[in-house]
Amino acid sequence: MPSYVVTGASRGIGLQFVKHLSTDEQNQVFAVVRNKATANFLHELGRKNVTIVEADVTDAKALNRAAAEVGKATNNKLDYLINNAGSASFLGWTIDQFPNSEELEKDLIDTFRNNTIAVVHSTNAFLPLLKNGPTKKVLTLSGASGHLGFTLHANAPGMVSYSIAKAALNMAVAKFAAQYRAEGFVFLSICPGMVDTTATQTAPPSEGAMEELKLLSKGLSSVMPSIPAPISPEESVKMQLDVFNSWPAERSGEMVSHFGNETRWI
């Protein structure tokens, strides 16, 4: 019975991972959410092989409690960890446009905590269970905007704190890969593509988010004649799992797109 932990499972891509993985009744899926009471999409899904577990991913102690809860149900083993939870402030400001250095610093630190430190805590919390399991695979959701090549090629000056945090996240994943290669672990950072998650969004997009989109489109249009429409969570999750499930152990720790390479991102 393969076991999966998916963080940030209340909505968006994380929710789709849970839906997709739990269609196979053999899979045991643990959906980690910040707030069980408001995880309505998961409650509506109502699948027997899905267990909702509560943890804010910035809280190392809460993640350790979540891991203990999972361990109780799995005889202290875990096959797959999917570090999906993440967030962006999307203020619409480039690196030199923040109103003052305090706001810039706050945004950098908050975004780093939620996208980078959170994944380090989550991976550390579930590592003991993963070590006991036969599979030892960890997929982490990063973003093209945290990739140096994409940022320079697409002339993408926006999503400042988010991009910096995801770039650091890629290095954190590489550190885990380097440490655990000899034990047979496979770590992979992946960009899920440009994914339309509006169907499960809890708030409408902010003005800043619209500005970020304009900034990205402006940069991209200099290298792409037409920008493809966002893909669905269903399509993204299928493509990510195709890449992840066939990812070779000797390339553990890399960061790729949902196409499985570092050249095509959307």
Ligand SMILES: NC(=O)c1ccc[n+]([C@@H]2O[C@H](COP(=O)([O-])OP(=O)(O)OC[C@H]3O[C@@H](n4cnc5c(N)ncnc54)[C@H](OP(=O)(O)O)[C@@H]3O)[C@@H](O)[C@H]2O)c1
């Ligand atoms: N959508 C895209 O086009 C895109 C592109 C590149 C990368 N990504 C990455 O893909 C991942 C999923 O993105 P998405 O578009 O599905 O985002 P989303 O729709 O905004 O969903 C984010 C999920 O993460 C959870 N989350 C955020 N902070 C958390 C915390 N501190 N503790 C626990 N849960 C937390 C949210 O829970 P709540 O419901 O409690 O807020 C929600 O379930 C993220 O890492 C994102 O950076 C997405």
